[in-house]
Amino acid sequence: MTTQKTLLILAALGLASTATAQQTRLSSSIYLVPQAQTDVVIPFRPTDEGIKLPVRWGMDVAWNNEQNMRKGINFIGKNNLSIARSSFQMNQQLVGDTALTTSQMQTLRDRTNTINLISSDVDIVLNADQGDGSTNFIIPYYSSNNVANPTHWARLIDASVAWMQKNYPKHKIVAVSPFNEPDYTPWNEGTKANFKEIARQLKEDYPRFKDIAITAGNTLNNDGAADWYNAVKPYVTWGNTHQLAGGFNTFADFWKQVTDEGNVGYADELHNVGEAMIAANYGMTIGIWWGFDSRARGEFCQISNHGSQLAYGEDRAHWTAASVYRNNDTQDLRAFIGGSERQANNSSYLFVSPDEDVYFDTQGPTRAFRMEYPGGTGYQNGQTNAERVYNVYRGEDVPPVEIAAGRYKLINYASRMTIVGNTSSGSELTPKRYSQFSDVPPLAQWDVAPASSRIGGDYSFFTFTNAQNKMHMNVLNNSTQPFAHIIAYNAGNASNEQWSVEYAGKGYYYLRNRESGLYLSLHNESATYFVQKTLASSAVDRKLQMWRFIPADAPVENVAPA
Template identity: 40%
Template structure:
């Protein structure tokens, strides 16, 4: 449990003390008990690690994780689809997943014309060649699965297993002739819905013919490939004597059926596939219950691409809500980053609140923090296919010394290479006006509102809208371009995929601003003025933009390092004090802590006002090392202060005293402030001037995550 939550009763002052008594459970701590203690040591309200505590709502499900946990590897193969043969789908999917993660591509055969001399007819060949052309966007190592795309079925195939198998084999031969490796074939696609293909017996008969063909000794035969996962096990069980791969989609059916199906396939020793995933929830749940390969329907955007890349690392936490058809997970990527994911069924989800809880340290969620908990509401609909947004999300979970700013507001977008700002040419309010860089002159056409998109925007909502301050119009990839050098313009904001951006942190307060449509970065054209899109170039500073609040100066001179840092330990916290940096534009101070003199250091507070701070997360007895930096309004960071150390003693002491005397602040020197939630108010108290009244319904008070880290407490 990440934090104490008080129950909804009338609440009078209470204190928490560290004493040499039998251990008190965290559950007991959650009760609003009262200790008759005088407030002999009042905090001077120095900012503390709890000053920014925000109470989190009661979730439907909680994902607990530790960033350093070993976790469980749930690796699988990933792919893209050509059953919907579209250049943009393939190019976008590769851009977001990365070529190396497109392990599979699903091609399709078409039973639309009878065989002629044992081969396909020209319309079938043309269709297949078009799908093969789409493969050219990715590497030669991409393997192939084959399924049925049946806009119509020629009578020569109906009920004729030999003809159907021969038509499939003619398709596989042509694919193999291009040098590609076919790993799986599926005679029918969604036969529970599209009954014109045939019966279970027809499917079994075709599989039997294929099984007798030596070409398929090393190619899996997949079934039942159902639309409704409730029907999957019935089809699979009928077919399993002649198939060796179990596959279902999730366009209808229960969560239980979906999970149980893949467990049954794996228990039978067969390969488990979902070759048409419509949401990351299918991938996360599938990985939990045995799926070995998943293919995205349509394309992959940011959440899908990041999950594919993260899945080779350990999964650190997982939670599911079966009745609501949603799930969430946390992964540590192979390169050490931590990411949180959530998804909801494309057609069957109910809105679900997830809480992510970091067990071992405070972290930042897309720059929000430091905190242990983060709440994410995954929107669903009102029944099957009704108002369903097909919601997906990825969140970066970070810690360390360089943390991205949290973004939501009006900004100047300052280019790192030039020091100039993004602007709409000439201050135009017209659709199609060019976006370029220029010297800042205070115009609203040089200011942009960067705000998260609605959770109901449709599909992945890991993005921002970027709209011009003077016109309200959006940055727009002209003509939905996927090409390098594509023009960026201003256009009426329809929240199209070519108008949404995600912020890829590059360090030192700078971001790459990337397109939801193309995954490419805003960059400066060769003419030095126009803004275009380009592939990521890690060494290019012209792709990096600092988002400065309006009113901040565009300057790059760091303030002086703060001096005189002193760390004073008490049993339950460490108080830091320092001498202010002299510059007038200093916005605050960042505080860094390590458990060894050599680091690594972690950012435990940002933008601290004044010249003192209480670290009340240093509750485990030991020595802690600190340093600080000044940060100005333009996000320039000073050099580090000198490093100091302090050792907490852990002796018996007052940990927290909450008087609820008009506030939820802690009156002890440790600054363990609480945070009310819901229907709370202050009324006349029996002890002191006030008491905190809770409404008996949704109200509670949340305590800091580390307030009960002691073994003995009362």
């Protein structure tokens, strides 16, 4: 009852953060301004015990894209990835009705090589590569007019698993998904009865499947997930659905059903951090990302496995959700917001910290923070697949000022040098030390602005535009590898020109690239160029990655703060 009263008082007062750059940080009481009506209010206390909802996270190679894999690894971390999804192919007849063709083997090899970027022994699930449902992907030998040949289909799966076990014995095949999105009839896979018969044959006629799980329903539309899952009982032990269509209620209810029956909640094609938050809240324990878009997803994977959910809220009518998590090892806090990739509508959330002041990214001190989620107006209409993560800070060392839209000089902690642009497109940015404000030209100043919430996908980033020539801080060739150089270029604020601003302490910040997941850095204190690196493990090396934002009209400081 006390919590409810506190919440009502705070919501009524409408505490909000309106600090601007270079203001002295005072008590949150100076931010008492009315709030607009909010759809969902989420109270949280940083010191609460919370709920542990660990998830086994993985990456997909059914869409075999090395860039996606490297982005996922860089943002999630190899230590948080323990499973991957690969695929078998129905595009060629088995040799002698028992063996894979050379092409089918090569495709499995190519996909496994991409998985090996995580590790050579990560667990694998094999699913059906139905492609567009045409005979380029599924020949009549396996299926025709949405009626499958269960015998041929089961033999293909067995042959694919056998080949993997022989050629990649360190990779354990832990499950198979005989059909992928079978509810979508253009994919031309088969009926519920076909699905069950394939599963029966695998479990009863092929000894190698004794300890390999069958996943179902594997549907495109989560409204049909329970039907396709139930139809494969008693052989199914992993319940799976995608969220490319369907209602919020059936999505949540499906995970609850699977969990209540003692089976595994498995989502093998996640598209948004909101989808992952909701599924994890209701019972998903294995999640695999289809493609990958950066920081919100990576932070959620890390903190869900090393911490506790402190608060969760959802707006079912608008197909969105939000949450607060704490990393129990570091005590770091994160707030997330996301929704359906194709069905979300505009939504708003008010995060309330009743007991203490906090900062959302650099905004605060505050005890209430309002987030607006940018949705669309209908199915695949105006949708941007938006998602966002906020660092939530508390304690003594908090961001000294809000990094608001404005013009700044960016000073490195270790070298005291400023980032200088280049007048030649495609040429490297350079470091230079200035002793007088009057010496700092526009080429060494940057117009910094939060990325539009409708930029597409994760909008947890800032854009950096040179004050003189309007070129951006660009990672050369969209590289996801350490030591790639940073150049002056204008790709229209593409993902390799977007950078998150994460507080590093003592008034300095890390800049992390959206495309690569790596951090802006000097190679060393005497370097004449900038690169991207993984976050350094030593405090000394991290100073090469720490940046201070000095408003353009302020004098340069060449003495580090105490």
